[in-house]
Amino acid sequence: MSEKNVTINWFPGHMAKARRQMEEQLKSVDIVIELRDARIPDASANPMIGELVKNKPVLVILNKADLSDPVQNQLWKERFTHCLICESTGKSIEKEVVGKVKEILKDKLEKAKARGIKKKVLRAMVAGIPNVGKSTFINNIVKKKAAKAENRPGVTKSLQWIRINEDVELLDTPGVLWPKFEDQNDARLLALLGSIKDEILDKEDLVLFGLEYLKKVYPGAIEKRYQVKEDSEDLIDEIGRSKQLLEPNGTVNRLRCMEMILKDIRGSKIGRISWQHAGE
Ligand SMILES: Nc1nc2c(ncn2[C@@H]2O[C@H](COP(=O)(O)OP(=O)(O)O)[C@@H](O)[C@H]2O)c(=O)[nH]1
Ligand SMILES: [Mg+2]
Incomplete structure (x- = not known):
């Protein structure tokens, strides 16, 4: 079902x-x-x-x-x-x-x-x-x-x-009932957690949004999960290197890396995260 x-x-x-x-x-x-x-x-x-x-x-x-x-x-x-x-x-x-x-x-x-x-x-x-x-x-x-x-x-x-x-x-x-896909912020949160298809949004935008939020609201969570510095300029790249998600030529396979991050977010592998806080 x-x-x-x-x-x-x-x-x-x-x-x-x-x-x-x-x-x-x-x-x-x-x-x-x-x-x-x-x-x-x-x-x-x-x-x-x-x-x-x-x-x-x-x-x-x-x-x-x-x-x-x-x-x-x-x-x-x-x-x-x-x-x-x-x-x-x-x-x-x-x-x-x-x-x-x-x-x-x-x-x-x-x-x-x-x-x-x-x-x-x-x-x-x-x-x-x-x-x-x-x-x-x-x-x-x-x-x-x-x-x-x-x-x-x-x-x-x-x-x-x-x-x-x-x-x-x-x-x-x-x-x-239908979700709130008309409001951009709500749609992004729903896509981030897999409640609406993420194809409607750019995957990289979605992942960057997720990482920014984690850095700001749950500092230390990304570092703990992926053993990277959170202030890295290109966090997706850093995470890909740390997790050895590399192409044969040594560059990071960004798509695989982004998919891994999304999967981790959806499965709360980065921690118990609330993506909307009460009182905001
Ligand atoms: N971790 C967790 N997963 C849940 C919980 N409730 C539902 N799920 C999972 O969420 C997914 C969707 O659940 P489902 O009952 O099919 O949702 P429906 O579409 O609203 O009927 C399934 O993979 C469930 O196992 C919960 O309380 N905790
Ligand atoms: Mg159902």
């Missing part, structure tokens, strides 16, 4: 379709679980999510938090009304997420009870841009629970819900 190809195909028709689907799905949910990439919490938001969701509560998940700066994770968390820091590829997050959903919707549960509804089941849907970890997040929570097909009269037929526990159901397919 991969939406990787979707990332390059967000033309207006697709956006309109994603929007329509989201609006339809929203009718039957009590809460939206919006996944963001903890390394770029702002750039990884959908530009229209607020407008789409309107007045339903949103639980923001800072996902891939194992890759981002732990100090920044905490600072970002405070920025959102409801937020959890998650590593969907790690241990089970089911209890934490379900507990949070119930806490956010406490009033709704109490109101239902007061109206005589014995068992109000809360419904949640996951949404986010491609590659942010929606499928991984859902699998972490759902584990082996079977997707439950149901066609209750009056309830949108095509939607399938998975019962997480006695109080909460999750829509089994996430809402895939």
